[in-house]
Amino acid sequence: MLAIDQATLHKLYHTMVRIRLFEQRIMELFQQGRLPGFLHVSIGQEAVPTGVCAHLRSNDYISSTHRGHGDVIAKGARLDRMMAELYGKKTGYCKGKGGSMHIADLELGILGANGIVGAGIPIATGTALAFKMRRTDQVAVCFFGDGGANTGAFHEGLNLASVWNLPVVFVCQNNQYAESTPQRVHQKIKDIAVRAMAYDIPGETVDGMDVLEVYRVAGDAVARARAGGGPTLVECKTYRFYGHYVGDPGTAYRRPEEVEEWKQRDPIATFARRLLAEGVTTAAELKAIEEAVQQELEAAIRFAETSPEPDLEDALQDIYAS
Amino acid sequence: MRQISYRQALQEALREEMQRDDSVFLLGEDIAEFGGSYKVTAGLLEEFGPERVRNTPISEAAIVGAALGASLVGMRPVAELMYVDFSAIAMDQIVNQVAKVRYMFGGKAKASLVIRTQGGAGRSSAAQHAQSLEAWFVHIPGLKVVQPSTPYDAKGLLKAAIRDDNPVMFLEHKLLYPVQGPVPEGEYLIPLGQADVKRPGSDITVVATSRMVHRALAAAETLAPEGIDVEVIDPRTLNPLDEETILASVRKTQHLVVVYEAYERCGIGAEIAALVANQAIDFLDAPIERVAALNTPVPFNPKLENYVIPNEERIIAGIKRVLGITDSADA
Numbered sequence: 001m002l003a004i005d006q007a008t009l010h011k012l013y014h015t016m017v018r019i020r021l022f023e024q025r026i027m028e029l030f031q032q033g034r035l036p037g038f039l040h041v042s043i044g045q046e047a048v049p050t051g052v053c054a055h056l057r058s059n060d061y062i063s064s065t066h067r068g069h070g071d072v073i074a075k076g077a078r079l080d081r082m083m084a085e086l087y088g089k090k091t092g093y094c095k096g097k098g099g100s101m102h103i104a105d106l107e108l109g110i111l112g113a114n115g116i117v118g119a120g121i122p123i124a125t126g127t128a129l130a131f132k133m134r135r136t137d138q139v140a141v142c143f144f145g146d147g148g149a150n151t152g153a154f155h156e157g158l159n160l161a162s163v164w165n166l167p168v169v170f171v172c173q174n175n176q177y178a179e180s181t182p183q184r185v186h187q188k189i190k191d192i193a194v195r196a197m198a199y200d201i202p203g204e205t206v207d208g209m210d211v212l213e214v215y216r217v218a219g220d221a222v223a224r225a226r227a228g229g230g231p232t233l234v235e236c237k238t239y240r241f242y243g244h245y246v247g248d249p250g251t252a253y254r255r256p257e258e259v260e261e262w263k264q265r266d267p268i269a270t271f272a273r274r275l276l277a278e279g280v281t282t283a284a285e286l287k288a289i290e291e292a293v294q295q296e297l298e299a300a301i302r303f304a305e306t307s308p309e310p311d312l313e314d315a316l317q318d319i320y321a322s
Numbered sequence: 323m324r325q326i327s328y329r330q331a332l333q334e335a336l337r338e339e340m341q342r343d344d345s346v347f348l349l350g351e352d353i354a355e356f357g358g359s360y361k362v363t364a365g366l367l368e369e370f371g372p373e374r375v376r377n378t379p380i381s382e383a384a385i386v387g388a389a390l391g392a393s394l395v396g397m398r399p400v401a402e403l404m405y406v407d408f409s410a411i412a413m414d415q416i417v418n419q420v421a422k423v424r425y426m427f428g429g430k431a432k433a434s435l436v437i438r439t440q441g442g443a444g445r446s447s448a449a450q451h452a453q454s455l456e457a458w459f460v461h462i463p464g465l466k467v468v469q470p471s472t473p474y475d476a477k478g479l480l481k482a483a484i485r486d487d488n489p490v491m492f493l494e495h496k497l498l499y500p501v502q503g504p505v506p507e508g509e510y511l512i513p514l515g516q517a518d519v520k521r522p523g524s525d526i527t528v529v530a531t532s533r534m535v536h537r538a539l540a541a542a543e544t545l546a547p548e549g550i551d552v553e554v555i556d557p558r559t560l561n562p563l564d565e566e567t568i569l570a571s572v573r574k575t576q577h578l579v580v581v582y583e584a585y586e587r588c589g590i591g592a593e594i595a596a597l598v599a600n601q602a603i604d605f606l607d608a609p610i611e612r613v614a615a616l617n618t619p620v621p622f623n624p625k626l627e628n629y630v631i632p633n634e635e636r637i638i639a640g641i642k643r644v645l646g647i648t649d650s651a652d653a
Contacts, residue, residue, distance in 0.1 A: 106431060
């Protein structure tokens, strides 16, 4: 671990805390009835987008899922414009017209969260195609879950990316459940990374609760893609501490003991303990990071709450490019 | 003016746009050495190379999704779906992704792709290879839908579609590929959203699409000696629809028949009929008639296929019904 510089280690911690505190706060706001629609939070899974996106430049691109807040924050999204989008305000990333599942900012290299499971896979493949055709060394990263790995789009996308040798990294956030269906019920294989063999690309299974493991393996995969070595399938075994959506207790399909076991492996708490134990940081520094994020979050909420709603006529804007 | 085929007109459009803009590239099944199953892309591999004329696996969802992903970072792909019937496999990407990405992202994304495909019956290609599915796409906000009927329209509209920053479903007809028509040398574009009066007339408006334009024109020629003067309007673009050209015609003729090769139920003719009924009811002297394919899968047997899709006889019968002409010779 000490091969990684302090600034990077701090940044990894900071990103995970930003994701965690954002997700916790929006859960509260949602339960208070202040946010329309529904939310899918990624609490517990923070290490995955954090470890992956730490290797990405601003002009690399990611595609994400319905549970995409963490991915989007890790790629550099601002909390205030995300919050405004969740409130449905005009100042949100999508002018209030996309909502939680469609947060996007192409300028930040975010091809969007996506409400259709697996749909981001062919899209990220196409973005990687453009990079290869233009001979840049940009990389596309595609996030999807264990459920998404069963879609036709997964097969078609990985097959196309492999045969065309495209600069895309496929990151499976295997949180063991596709909505309420456990992995052992929705696929026969245990490790999704074995599917890489079907496309003759490298596949790696990683402990997705260990941000440094994710960082290490993702680093290799991103470097491989950047150097023209083609796609990799990286499976990160992780867990969401809450239900499928905010309001789903998850108890219909998960035993509390299992949730407890995974909570003991909280990626942020375990990383903090390591940083402290190795003398990389102090408790005061970690607290300062948290407090700064809390302030950023409260400012984001104020921004969202005081921002205007879109006008009714905005419903008819942006359907077509003029 | 020179006469070239619809197929050649499309090929010229692709060639010219690829020469003009190197962000334009092609992807689809068998479009490279084979030149496409309807030979529209023949010769383009030799001219532009395998980077820009890409054979794909049989993966319609990935073909469309990859075209979208490339367009979001500035490319202008032209994806080919071999048969419109296969678009069903790509429907999530077309309907939920391509059509909606710009809107859902608050206007920032540019889905600058064209999806070329072909449909239509008349060669006994049977139920899964003979459909006209334009209504599916016209129904979805965010997609432009073009259905050219002549070589001239095909070339001008395809060039315009490629330059359009919006996603365009470009629906060709398999029986129109060999059809010849006048096409000027030199550059021209046809704006999307502009209908064409293919035959001016005064007694009745017949709005027809794709191959049915030719059948409607044939019907018009057959009826002319009987003193029935048919105006044939080809919308060319189904979405955005040139409503005013259609409405102006109906105000003039007071009678409307819509002819389309898709299944009658909820087809494009239903939309046009509703539009006219809503906005020009005072001008109509008779109910609107739709002449379309029967609501059945397209049969294999050639006689059955001809029975099911609209032919000149049915168009003439529809026109006469709307005009209130009973003719014992046509019993």
